[in-house]
Amino acid sequence: MNDVLDGLIIGGGAAGLTAAVYLGRYRRRALVLDAGGSRLARIPKSRNVPGFPDGIEGPVLWQRMQQHAASFGVATEQVQVEALERGADGVFTARAGQHIWRARFVILATGACDVEPQLDGLADALRAGQVRFCPVCDGFETQGQRVAVLGRAGHGLRESLFVAGFGNQVTWLAMATQEEVAAQDLARLRDAGVRIAESPPRRISCGTGSGVRVELQNGQLLDFETLYPALGITHHCELATALGARAQPDGQLEVDAHQQTTVDGLYAAGDVSVDLNQISVATGHAAIASTAIHNRL
Ligand SMILES: Cc1cc2nc3c(=O)[nH]c(=O)nc-3n(C[C@H](O)[C@H](O)[C@H](O)COP(=O)(O)OP(=O)(O)OC[C@H]3O[C@@H](n4cnc5c(N)ncnc54)[C@H](O)[C@@H]3O)c2cc1C
Structure with a gap:
């Protein structure tokens, strides 16, 4: 079992x-095995990370986290894991091309990605x-x-109401036709001061x-300082669901209080x-999952 790691972490973002x-x-x-696409890299400046009252740029935070992990002897390899299997001995094997890694426990920290709108100049x-x-x-x-x-519909409505709580002027671009917004939802939007655009964009x-x-x-032409797309999110759960882990329809993995998925030994943390x-x-997830694994080793 010499080549078997105690813990393999797939995904090297905030959780991993x-x-x-x-x-x-x-x-x-x-x-850590990481494909290099952390959502941290897309944050111009985060202002809600505890300890950074003046904010911190996502890429800077990501780099500091990488240095922090390396300083305690945990290396990161840049690679996209293609498959995760589990042998009869209970040991996990991760594969990418010809390469394999074996581990007694796995933390899946592969994140999620936002469904992006089609618009020029998004980056x-x-x-x-x-x-x-x-x-x-x-x-x-x-x-x-x-x-x-x-x-x-539901997602756009919920996000419009949530955003309107920040003391701004919100317009909901409903994308399809005006949608048949239920009367009680129209009342909630009106109470929150949300306008509904007169036709789809x-x-x-x-x-x-x-x-x-x-x-x-x-x-009609409308100008805004800020646009929030509310088109959904895709959770990167495939390596776990291929092993039988249960996920919700949008891919969010089900976990217990220790972040273990429905597959014994396979933990999930983060988005x-x-x-x-x-x-x-x-x-927080990562602290819980790694401590649970440590206590089982
Ligand atoms: C524009 C924007 C602004 C944000 N602002 C804030 C903010 O201000 N405050 C805040 O708290 N949160 C913010 N977030 C959310 C925050 O970035 C995420 O919640 C956080 O990064 C989640 O960490 P994670 O480790 O779960 O996923 P990530 O940080 O996204 O890391 C996942 C990693 O897994 C890798 N990966 C995926 N599949 C594989 C695979 N098969 N093999 C190997 N590696 C794989 C990816 O390449 C990626 O590097 C923001 C997000 C965005 C997009």
């Missing part, structure tokens, strides 16, 4: 690197804070602004001097196992 720090400090043999608009994906993270920054929420352009310009199908996609949640 925190798990690496914990397992490293528990003096366990651990390794620049994200950097400039004109398009934002996470009102939990940065709704506070939209106070006093004109804000658009782009989303269908035809074109959305970012990076204009004013921020985000929306042309509606009826020809892949939660709908409150936050750095603090991801790091």
Whole structure:
């Protein structure tokens, strides 16, 4: 069993690197395999990470987390894991091309990704804070602004109401026709001061001097400082579900109080196992999962 790691961490973002720090400090043999696409890299500046009252850029935080994990002896290999299997001896095998890694326990920290709208200049608009994906993270920054929420039915409605709680002027771009919004929902939107665009959007352009310009199908032009797409999220759960782990329809993995999936020995941490996609949640999950593994070794 010499080549068998104590813990293999798949995904080297906020959750995976925190798990690496914990397992490293528990003096366990651990390794991170990471495809390099952490959502941290997309954060212009996060202002809700405890300990950083002036905010911290996502890429800087990511780099510090990488250094932190490495300082306790847990290396990261840049690779996309293609398959995860479990042998009759209970040992997990991860594969990428010709390479294999074996481990007694696995923490899946593969994250999630936002469904993106089709619009030109999205990357620049994200950097400039004109398009934002996470009102939990940065709704506070939209106070006093004109804000658009782009989303269908239930999701668009919920996000519009949530964003409107930050003291801004919200317009819901309902995408399809005006949708048949139920009377009680119309009343909630009205009470929250949310406007509903008169027709679906035809074109959305970012990076204009004013921020985000929306042309509606009826020809009307609307300008906003911020756009929140609310099109859903995809959880990167496939390595776990292929082993039989249970997930919700959107891919969110089911876990117990110790972050163990429904497969014994396979743990999940961070965005892949939660709908409150936050750095603090991801790091908390990782602390719980890695401590549970340490106690079982
Ligand atoms: C624009 C934006 C702004 C945000 N702002 C904030 C904020 O201000 N505050 C806050 O708390 N949160 C914020 N978030 C959310 C935060 O980034 C995530 O909640 C956090 O990064 C989740 O950590 P994670 O480790 O679960 O996933 P990630 O950090 O996304 O890491 C997952 C890693 O797994 C890797 N991976 C996936 N599949 C494989 C595979 N098969 N093999 C190997 N590696 C794999 C990916 O490449 C990636 O590197 C923001 C997100 C976005 C997109």
